[in-house]
Amino acid sequence: MARIIGQRLTEPRHSIFPFSMNLKTREAIAAYLFLSPFLIFFAIFFVRATISSVGMSFYDWRLLRPTTPYVGLDNYIDLFSDPIWWSSVIHTIYFAVVTVLGTTIVGLLAAVAVTRPIHGQGFFRVLLYIPQLMSVGAMGLVWNWLLSTQFGVINYLLSFIGIRPINWLGDPNLVIPALSLATIWWTFGFPMLIFIAGLQGIPEHLYEAARIDGANGRQIFFRITLPLLRPTILFVTVTGIISHFQVFGQPYIITGGGGPGRSSWTVVIYLYQQAWVAYRMGFGAAVAVAIAAIMAVITAFQFLVISRRVEY
Amino acid sequence: MSKRSSLGFSFIFMVAILVLSFSMIGVQAQDATPAPTETPIVAEIGSGATHISFWNGLTGSDGVTLNEMLSEFAAENPDVSVTVEMIVWNTLYQKLQTAFVAGTQPDVILLHASEVPQFGSFGVLRDLSDQYTSGGGWLPDDDISATTMSGMVWDGSIYGIPLDNHGRGLWINTDMFEAAGLSTDPATAPTTYEGWVDLFQQLTLDANGNNAQSPDFDPENVVQWGFTVGEWPNVNFLGALYQHGGSFLSEDGTTITVNSEAGITALQQLVDLVYTYHVSPPAAGFDTWQGFGAGAVAVLPTGTWYRNQSLLQSDINSTAWPTYQFGENKAAWFGAHTFMIPASTEGENLDAVLRMIQWVSENQVIWASSGQVPARISAQEALDPETYPSNILLGQTFSEYGIQDPQTTVTQELLTLLDVGMQEALNGIKPADQALNDAAVLMQEALDRQ
Secondary structure, three states: OHHHHHHHHHOOOOOOOOOOOOHHHHHHHHHHHHHHHHHHHHHHHHHHHHHHHHHHOOEOOEOOOOOOOEOOOHHHHHHHOOHHHHHHHHHHHHHHHHHHHHHHHHHHHHHHHHHOOOOOHHHHHHHHHHHHHOOHHHHHHHHHHHOOOOOOHHHHHHHOOOOOOOOOOOOOOOHHHHHHHHHHHHHOHHHHHHHHHHHHOOOHHHHHHHHHOOOOHHHHHHHHHHHHOHHHHHHHHHHHHHHHHOOOHHHHHHOOOOOOOOOOOOHHHHHHHHHHHOOEHHHHHHHHHHHHHHHHHHHHHHHHHHHOOOOO | OOHHHHHHHHHHHHHHHHHHHHHHHHHHHHHOOOOOOOOOOEEEEOOOOEEEEEEEOOOOHHHHHHHHHHHHHHHHOOOEEEEEEEOOHHHHHHHHHHHHHHOOOOOEEEEEHHHHHHHHHOOOEOOOHHHEHHHOOOEOHHHEOHHHHHOOEEOOEEOOEEOEEEEEEEEEEHHHHHHOOOOOOHHHOOOOHHHHHHHHHHHOEEOOOOEOOOOOOOOOOEEEEOOOOOOOHHHHHHHHHHHOOOOOEOOOOOOEOOOOHHHHHHHHHHHHHHHOOOOOOOOOOOOHHHHHHOOOEOEEEEEHHHHHHHHHOOOOOEEEEOOOOOOOOOOEEEEOEEEEOEOOOOHHHHHHHHHHHHHHHHOHHHHHHHOOEEOEHHHHHOOOOOOOHHHHHHHHHHHHHEEOOOOOOOHHHHHHHHHHHHHHHHOOOOOHHHHHHHHHHHHHHHHHHO
16 A cells, blocks of 8 residues: 555656656645645735835834825834833843743753653643643733732742742833743743654664663763754744744733833834834834844844754 | 752642632632623624614723613614624724724724824814704703813814713722721812821721831731722823823923923822832732722722722722822813714714714713713713712712813823833832933824824
């Protein structure tokens, strides 16, 4: 049966292509045909919108105003001279770095724990992944309650060890770590899944050889597991940075808009305020372009630094 | 800690948080007795051939009240059917902007009067002057207070028909007042800042039962707050600003004046309630309604809309008071839910919309059950004092000394910027004067861009 299927894939008896083509070309066309539904929607709703955003960023465009004057680079000049923008960038980087570190470490530890041959392995994997399934609205509401100064469960538990109520969401020094904590709990399930796949891809004979050579558990983890997981770590950190750099829902819902003050304003909250509160769509487009540029630079930097030592 | 035990601890922590999360939802559900009526997101009312679409932001119990009124309207007007979409206010403002651009706006909208200048200036609203008796219409001009009427007008045209006045007042926990030996009669309310501080101090208790006037009072361990500054700090501030003789804008409407001496004094007084007198928690991290419902707040500055919530909290005995007076003058912030009609609504749909607005306007007494104060003076005078004490009490304050949001085309943006300044001051991030001055700079930029 396997041979027949192989023959059908590589040697079709009735080609769907009208012209004589070599196998590689036919496979490429077939692949693009399969990809075409995605590519069409991607081109319409992403590429076109991205190009439009770049164009919009050179205009003072308000939604209902009849005129749309061309302002050249004024939106970018205003943006880069706005201290609130730069503080939003710093908040975002702070949040993204702490959160990515946290989700990577917790995800890796959880993956190691549930990859071991234990009873109920599948149950624990599902249990640890459940928070990831929550919507940001539900998660935000729950953590708003958990972090409440006077009525929050976290402060209630801390009171048992003599710690007085902490104003997690009202202290500008604590609010971003608190948001990171909530996000780590919410999103570590995805890196955990990726790490489980990565761990299962490490050949067992390497561990056997290490054990025969007398390596202990710590040595095996740091000398075998971790180095061989570098491609996975690169993937998890790159996708994590891209994802968490666009954070919006957690600060918006948990703190009620990025507070206290602007202490948890991220770049996307800044974008939202400009585009959807002030209705400065042209300026908002400039913000979006700047965010995309920053993310591209960070991602390129990550590839340069981490991929040097990645063993594919 | 070994690796195994650290893994175990991490695992237990995650599971514990998950379990606690859901157990808290259970606790919340148990506390809310009886459960409020759910507000549908979209309601189809009536089955008439003339179909009109209606967007509003009444996502609370007031949306249920309005839908019940529309059902009665549809029963009396069987040729009309209404699709009502209830959308959270901020989202509604955004959705309307895009809908007007796309040409998919509804036939009628209910917005706040402060939105009249913005949408009026874009030319997307119908002039409703002909609906007032002065223009040959059905709505008596003298049945709407001058203050409310001022919010309907932009650039010489009347773009709105007001449904209500909704604004600030206080809800007091009468049991706490009686326990402190204080009168619950609104006529005994203080008329000076010092008097209010004295009241709040007597009502603020630490875990040992000491009130905030006691030398043994522990401000780090408060279990009952006399007051809260966290709910809608903007309007708390605006009331105090006008009480001190200040204003939001200069008389010509071109200069932001919230950071005047009166403004700084007003904000400093609110800040002092948190950090000097310790009678209010900081603004962030404290849910004021939850605090009042849990019996941890004695005086809740909120609004007319709290009426139905207070009726739901059958274990908390409370009553409404007029808003506080911190300055020499009296002032209470209020807004007006206002019907507006897009200029695109025409023909049979326009006729049906106008009939609907007129029916609702002429039955505004029913609307009082939402907690809000009917906009028409005749409806206010027809309210039953036994059923609607808070509507009557707070409505009188709006009529006598009510203040509204400024009339500009960027009012929502200005209020958002002001709110950040409030948060910065009330959470101790910046001194009151610096927070107000910083906010005023950004507000002025926004005003200059309009």
